[in-house]
Amino acid sequence: MEKHEVTEMYEVRSVNSDKESDAIDLLAERPEQGSNFLAYANVVCVVAGTGTLGLPYALRLGGWIGVGILILSLIMSIYTAILLMKCLYYNGKYRLESYQEIGRHAFGKVGLIAVWFFHTSIVLGAPIMYLILSGTEIEGLAPNVGLDAKAWIWICAAIVAVPFVAMKTLKEVAVMSVFGALATVVLVIVAVRGSIIDMSNPALADVTHNNVVLANLPTTVASISICFGGNVVYMHVEEAMRYPKSWNRVVAAALGTCSILYLATAIPGYLAYGSVAESPILTNLPDDIATKIGTIVIIIHVILAAPILLTSFALEFERLIDVTVARRGVVMERVYRSIIRLAIVGVCGGIACTVPYFGDFLSLLGALGNCTLIFVLPILCYFKLIGWRHLKWYELVWCAIIVLIGIISAIIGSIDAIKALNLRFQTDAKH
Incomplete structure (x- = not known):
């Protein structure tokens, strides 16, 4: 089978018609699996969420160019998500089981270890980030209970453990994603409302806005990339789809929906808070009942989203x-x-x-894991498993741009995030 003879969605052409039939059969309807809508909701729940809360801060770092970076990240993420899924079916005989398997088939043991490392940084790092967010936010909502953030983190971990242990696969966890997706919509509404109210706040009259801050662009890309960090569960979501041929449409619709939510949060948030925007944006919003509702909603969301990512890791382990x-x-x-x-x-x-x-951990996670898993590895694995000679010159240029952006953002973004975390620890140690 020629590597360069890959065409539509995973289908591998072959001079042998039997092999071509096998490739098509791999994408046949799976009656026992879930609907396209559940797959769509699964992706939206995992991808949209806490990353939304850091977007106004990402624009504070990089300036208004961050809006363009967000749209560019959307296009790159859809493209690499499609390439990644093609890699699962690259030989036309059987479907690979995971991202790690793609790495192993492409680059042997080195590829397996590399993918495993970055994959683990996300599927464990994101739930850790969720626990940090939920614990600190609950402490703020209930300051008189007598429990600190660490105690609330453990309570949230115990709640997350119930569905994580009780439900075996992503198909069983999928129904939770519908509620998580709705929670994200509510959160965005609360953030937009609060930002619009604060646009007329005299205390924020002196905030400044930048168009471009070149020095912070890699960190901005890293912070925004976490908003599209679904690659770690895409294989399991597609595996649980009744109609796997619909993957391209499902992932494009899901990421497009997420981007609408992102823009609705980022633009008003940066307009209102500019140079004082924080991550999460909940810190900036007016201290009223709507913000408290938004805080409760995001806590519910992360508690629902964490088992999905943890299940992805557990299934592999x-x-x-x-x-x-x-x-x-x-x-x-x-x-x-x-x-x-x-x-x-x-x-x-x-x-x-x-x-x-939360904010610095979010940046580190986005730089270290997401930039590599979303922008770099899918293209490298695709070139190795399927080839690049069949691609047009502009496609090769596009792939090179994606890889370059991913590598630069991963390196510089990680360095900046580690420096920021180190500064935080040193500051706390002095106090």
Whole structure:
């Protein structure tokens, strides 16, 4: 089979008609799986959320050019999501099981380790970020309860553990994503309302706005990239789709929806707060009942979204150590799986209590994991598994631009985020 003979959605052409039939059959309807809408909701729930809260701050770092970066990131993310899914079916004989498998088939053990490292940084890092956000926000909502942020983080971790341990696959967790997607819409409405109210606030009359801050552009790209960090679960979402041929439309619609929510939050937020915009934007919003409702909604959202990402990691880990009914038996499979998943939640809770800095952690996560997994690795794996000779010259230029943006943002963004975290720790140590 020639690498360059890849055409529409995963389909691999071959001079052998039987192989072509096999490739098409891989995308046949899966009656036992979920609908396109559930897949759409799954992507929206995982992708849209806490990243939305950091967008006005991202514009503060990079200036109004951040709006253009957001739109560019949307286009790049849709493109690489489609390439990544093509890699799953690259040989036309069988579907690969995970992002890690794509890395292994493309670059051997080095590719497997690289993808595993960056993949783990997201599927564990994002839930850690969620626990940080939920714990600190609940402490602000209930200051008189007598519990600090760390105690609330552990309580939230316990709540997350219930569906994570009880539900085995993403198909079972999928229904939670519908509520998570609705929660994000409510959050955006609250953020827009608060920003518009504060545009007439005399205390904010002196805030400034920049068009471009060149020195901060890599960090801005890294902060925005986390808003499109669904690559870590795309394989599992597509696996749970009844109509896998609809993937291109589903992912484009989902990411497009997320971008509308992002722009609705970022533009009014930066207009209102400019040089004093914070991450999360909830810190800036008027201290009224609507903001409290928004805070409650985002807490609900992250508690619903965390099990989806954690399930993605757990499925890979359990597959790695062969925790299956066939290997362990029905009872012991459940026991092993429960122990593993409780341990995963415990690790996430412990790290969340150690690094309680939402904004800087968000930037580090976006730079380290998302820039690599979203912009760099899908293209490198596609070139290796399928080839590049069939692409037009402008497609090759486009791919080069994406990879270059991803590498620069990952390196410089990570350095800046680590410096900021280090400064936070030193400041806290002095106090």
